[in-house]
Amino acid sequence: MKSPVAAVAIALSIFLGLPISSFAGSQDIVVEDAWARASIGKNRPGAAYMTVRNTGTDPVTILSLETPLAMMPDIHRTTTDANGVSSMAPAGEITIAPGEAVSLEPGGLHAMLMRLETPMVEGESFSLTLTFDDGGTVTVDVPILGIAARGPEG
């Protein structure tokens, strides 16, 4: 044991019934309105959209995505400048303040699903796991809508 203080703290937390690895934050995350567009085959990347709401009292940061559907999922951000030129880049870590929500929606942030394992077929769904900075994860089921869908309602 490295430190007697840590040993006492762990013993105390077990005794008091506190979680040792505390997921303060990510347990207060609610994911709403998840949707994705169907893809044609699996050669081109897909995109998924959703709203990630932090109902807790601590800021929470999204660190990474994981899904059996794609080998390389990542959150990307589309930006459009004053001349109407749009481009896309990895969004980096996204922190959600307490009581706030981050929307992944067309033209802004999106979960970019690169290197698809299977085509995204309309009517099916896939699971997507978000990992947060406190070590906690949230897994959502993302319905796949038609290729011309414009929002979670189709």
Place this chain on the structure above:
Amino acid sequence: MRLSVIQKGLWGLTVIAVVGFVWLQISARGERSTDGPAFRADFELTDHNGMVQTDEYLAGRWMLVFFGFANCPDVCPTTLAEVAAVMDGLGSDATQVQPLFISIDPERDTPQALAEFIPYFDANIIGLTGTADQIERTSKTFRIYYEKIEEAASPDGYTMGHSSQLFLFDPQGGYVGAWTYGTPAEEILADLKARMSI
């Protein structure tokens, strides 16, 4: 080398003449744009069925033109979906409008690559691509901007930045106006109907 007073004076006059000439050119262009369209649709590209298409072949219909690339998962399918909704909203008048999707990623977007996804939007959209040279010329005539962005975290190590407006041309190929990316389909439809007087 030392310049005489006369030589300095002549150089001064030359500078004034060049600046004046450039200014006149710019202001003349500005005046010209008040009558007639600012520019005309001008292109020769290959469509997603492998057929050569030009602005002359497609003349006689209104044209909705936008630029993108097949590997784009966000802006491009969103614009295609918006255009499909506009075309749907036109009902029987849709035959008067030809939507065109022009690729700015000729490296990856072969006609076949476009054929794999453009028809799925089911809105009579023609996908156009060409050689790198043809795409560059097209971007100049349409006055749009595009660039290849090296990005290790993207498929094939790059992504494209590009003008994302939706451009409208009249049946004579004259530029009418543009909607910025993100304009709702309902707004575009209302505006388009007003322009077409239908």
